[in-house]
Amino acid sequence: MKKILYLLICLFVYHNSSSQNYTVSGYITDEKSGETQINASVYDFNSRKGTVSNVYGFYSLTLPAGEVSLQYSYVGYHTQSFNFNLEKDTVIHIRFKESTDLQEITVIGHQKITGVHSTQMGAVEVPIAQIKTVPTLFGEADLVKALQLLPGVQAGSEGSTGMYVRGGGPDENLFLLDGIPVYNVNHMAGFFSVFNPDAIKNVTLYKGNFPARFGGRLSSVIDVRMNDGDDKKIHGNISIGAISSKINVEGPIIKEKTTFNISARRTYSDLLLQPIIWLGMAEAFTDEEGRLTAGYYFYDLNAKVNHKFTNNDRLYLSLYMGDDIIYTNFRSKYTREGDRQEYTESSERMKLGWNWGNIVSSARWSHMINNKLFMNTTAAYTRYRFDMDVGMESKYSYTAPDSTYKGLTNINLGYKTGIEDYTLKSDFEYLPHPDHEMKFGVNYTYHTFKPGVSVFGLSIKENNLEYKQDTLIGDKNIFSHETNLYAEDNYTINHAIKLNVGLHYGLFNVEKHTYHSLQPRVSARILANDNLSFKAGYAAMNQNVHLLSNASVSLPTDLWVPVTKRIKPMHSHQYSAGVFYNLLNILDLSVEGYYKTMSNLIEYKDGATFLGSSTGWEDKVVMGDGWAYGVEFLAQKSFGKTTGWIGYTWAKTERLFNRPGQELNFGRVFPAKYDRRHDVSIVISHKFSERFDVAGTWVYSTGNTGTLAMQEFIVLEEPENDGSGRIIRTYGNADYISGRNNYRFNPYHRLDLGVNFHKKKKYGTRTWNISVYNAYNNNNPFLVTPKEDYNWDPVTDTYEINKKFIQISIFPIIPSISYSYKW
Amino acid sequence: MQINKIYYKIFTIAMAVLLMVSCEKEIEFKGGEVKPMMVVNGLVTPDSTIKIHLSKSKFFLSNKEGIELIPNADIDIYINGEVKGKMQYKEFGIYTSSVQPNINDIVKLVIAKMGNIEGVQAEVVVPKQSVILSVDTASQTTQDEIYEFNGEDYVPSGKYDYTKALTVTLTIADPPVVENFYRLNARIRSLLHFPDTTIVWEEYEYFYPEGSDNPNKGPLGFIEDFNMAKKHYTFTDEFYDGKKIILKFETTMYSWSDDIYPGNDEDGGGNSQPGGPDSRSRQLIVNLQSISKEMYLYFKTKESAENVFETFFTEPVQIYSNIENGTGVLGAYTSHEIIIDLP
Secondary structure, three states: OHHHHHHHHHOOOOOOOOOOOEEEEEEEEEEOOOEEEOEEEEEEEOOOOEEEEOOOOOEEEEEOOEEEEEEEEOOOOEEEEEEEEEEEOOOOOEEEOOOOOOHHHHOOHHHHHHHHOOOOOEEEEEEHHHHHHHHHHHHOOOHHHHHHOOOEEEEEEOOOOOOOOOOOHHHEEEEHHHHEEOOOOOHHHHHHEOOOOOEEEEEEEEOOOOOOOOOOOOOOEEEEEEEEOOOOEEEEEEEEEEOOOEEEEEEEEEEEOEEEEEEEEOOOOOHHHHHHHHHHHHOOOOOOOEEEEEEEEEEEEEEEEEEEEOOEEEEEEEEEEEEEEEEEEEEEEEEEEEEOOOEEEEEEEEEEEEEEEEEEEEEEEEEEEEOOOOEEEEEEEEEEEEEEEEEEEEEEEEEEEOOEEEEEEEEEEEEEEEEEEEEEEEEEEEEEEEOOOEEEEEEEEEEEEEEEEEEEEEEEEEEEEOOOOEEEOOOOOOOEEEEEEEEHHHHHOOEEEEEEEEEEEEEEEEEEEEEEEEEEEEEEEEEEEEEEEEEEEEEEEEEOOOEOOOOOOOOOOOOEEEEEOOOOOEEEEEEEEEEEEEEEOEEEEEEEEEEEEEEEEEOOOOOOOOOOOOOOOOHEEEEEEEEEEEEEEEEEEEEOOOOEEEEEEEEEEEEOOOOOOOOHHHHHHOOOOOOOOOOEEEEEEEEOOOEEEEEEEEEEEEEEEEEEOEEEEEEEOOOOEEEOOOOOOEEEEEOOOHHHEEEEOEEEEEEEEEEEEEOEEEEEEEEEEEEEOOOOOOOOOEEEEEEEEEEEEEOOOOEEEEEEEEEEEOOOOOOEEEEEEEE | OOOHHHHHHHHHHHHHHHHHOOOOOOOOOOOOOOOEEEEEEEEEOOOOOOOOEEEEEEOOOOOOOOOEOOOOOOOEEEEEOOOEOOOEOOOOOEOOOOOOOOOEEEEEEEEOEEEEEEOEEEEEEEEOOOOEEEEEEEEEEEEEEEEEEOOOOOOEEEEEEEEEEEEEEEEOOOOOOOEEEEEEEEEEEEEEEOOOEEEEHHHOEEEEEOOOOOOOOOOOOHHHHOOOOOOOOEEOOOOOOOOOEHHHHEEEEEEEEEEOOOOOOOOOOOOOOOOHHHEEEEEEEEEEEOOOHHHHHHHHHHHHHHHOOOOOOOOOOOOOOOOOOOEEEEEEEEEEEEEEEEE
């Protein structure tokens, strides 16, 4: 550790020995919309130095004085070149013009960040245009599902947005929206993610070799950036799909100064199903009056305002809010007049509301302190909450000549959980020399964990009697303070060797207990030639929060809890190495291997489940260790009419819970639930013309594991007595389970197809999209279970048992159609 | 128009096919039938000779009814490494022997392979006895007024239901350093004394152990919530190694009502009824077993497996076994029992 610190200090006290250097800096944007371009390449052919623009489109390149030959390039845009004599610090703002030859759709990842030349490995930049072409369930383009197609990333259950990256769990992924964490990225039990592709500009997935600026999760960082908005004219698009409709509008508020971008999405299954419910109700309530209103929908709203004060100062205001809502209102009334002047009247009302969702908001000030130092300061608020309310009112009255009875019962149930963060952070980029790209920063977060409060109210009135009860049960909010410091340097030693060295320090204080962590990160690249490089790296990661959930499906009741005195922070060490090759500038090939160890992982004890309450959660879990290793192969073609990638992963991930008193599987090693040996994904798009393109995806993976009782056996029962004091020992039957996750499901494979028909109209372009999910209707395993059928023999009057092994699948072939109009 | 009709037909057929697609199908179990194992169930104690139950496990998709027992097995008993004899088959899967173990003995059973079923072996150490140092009892009677419906409302009747409860406080001496495991049960013995005979019967008490000095919720913690009332309380000395363990539980002795037997308990109290016994008495029997770790893990995991609230999300519970190549348990216990005459 001392050596690493020494190395870092050496790097940070680096003295710029050259006094003849000048800096070229500026912003890189899209000419048409003014949208900043992330990771655009800037390269000087004379000095063979280069850099890329940051997430705000800013770049800075310090070069020796004299003749420079600068080239600015970005995939899908025309390259721009400048030759001039550099004799002073120079500002050049670039506005890229879109290329008609290399359509945006052809972009997969930028070589500069993730390819042969970069020190970064285990990262993929996925342009949003690519995500929109991947055919998906119900035709609903989804960011997370596109990421699941990359090597090293496993999907959870069928159709879900769960992500298992290099053997990690679904709570080990840090989703950042404009740099701010999103705690629950799921809609509709995880079948859709909260990211509306219309509002997103760029996505980068880091699954290893994490730069020091990231921390807080063990397995991956998904850095999502929202569109800033067009600074020249107002335009947008609208789309109507099988389950949702979306609208996106962007444009200038003050031309080339202030822009806005607003996107909204709402599903409408509730509106479509309501008439069917009423029709059903009409059948069910022939002699009574009843009315049921019920439904489910989710919505997302993304908004961003960007104001440019000067070329050096910009302000960004971002907001995301989204909710899932389930509602039921039921009213019924019953009246009856009897033969003997009896009169009965009853009415019931029931109301159920579930509501869960996120708010992520931030205000960001980007300031160019000088042409070598860029600062970004953010104040943010993020929140996830789950509210449930159930109300029931029942009235009853009976009137007869000799007696009357009146009753009124009111029951109210409520349950609330959530998490809330206030964050303040400053990030700096310092580019003193073309050989050093430094980043450092500090952030502080005040977390409020709301582990769950239940409210129960009951009031009963019966004639003159009255009973009332109000109960509040729950855990107190838990507050914690988190501070992180980081520094990293992307250091070019010479043309062939480049290093990225960083250190991340984290401090987490919860309930008078403080955890510290020092997380070194190192990666190196050796360039054999312009098309071939070798890379290796190491990253330590730490995680101070756990998600209490059910491993199989994401539910709104999933609850974030902090580490405690008893449940320690999770920690991982990941080592990786890879070979990167660019074939004739057509195909990017890479092979990466990794080995990851994880400690203080939590798993539920046998028989435990999380039912939405955090009470006593520490007693339900045990801590243990895990490891994962694998090899990932990726071949991707980013240019031309046919684009796409082939990914293959061989992986293994296991768990060992053998700490005294915390044994699982009786202290023996067992496979993780989503341990899959082979994983293949093929994603291909082909553009036949401006009017017609197709896309297809085929995935294959080894089946998930599950715990299955494969035998039945006799067990000792508790001793009984025979009534006279004599003990009789009896025997019963039980299921025999040989080990946790002892059964592997059938392999999973699926083909999705999509076709787009575009047509230019007077004011814009319309697109019809037809897609088919699971095109050859494979019954993919969701669950396997034994089942017993009883066949009755009428002759002998006996039942014959027929035991079967059943596989349950949830998504058959699902065609869908959507219409969109872009103007 | 013709084309539209064709499209309509294609669409209708496609939709019908789609709706007929079943999401549930029978699949073949991979790997074929799982080979049966020997299942040994036996608890040894210095109070009696060694006895076990031997059976075969059954493949979960087998349509055969019941579970097969194993007669005629070749079973050797070893005590502290020495062969002490073979077990004899009696009936219903039960094997007996004339070997009676002592405290601290290492009892080992070796069962030879039978046909396609692998031979098994298991070993257990008979634990030392832990003693109940004291049993204190205190009784208390509570009364609840009975409400009666007068046609409009429920009103107090002036009559009462009575409950006489007994609070029992036990003190146990826990040997230090070593890990100890316990099982506790309590029984109420009723004796009806007739002129020429006494009728005796016993009932297990289902109690809610409430360790006044016991922070231990049990290694399986919350799972016990589903089954709070138990005939046996199984626990460890994890939180009070070497100290005195104080356990408290409450049991209902009598309940009666002004409505049913005014002034008496539900069985007639101490007053003789015509044709009834001359007198009656009751005893509380408290039995503390020092159990082997194997027996503890077996009963704890079995209890959890039985009580788990099984849902799609629940991880099934594995039942512990110390039988090599097979399953079941060879456990051991040593009892200490105290009998107290109740008032």
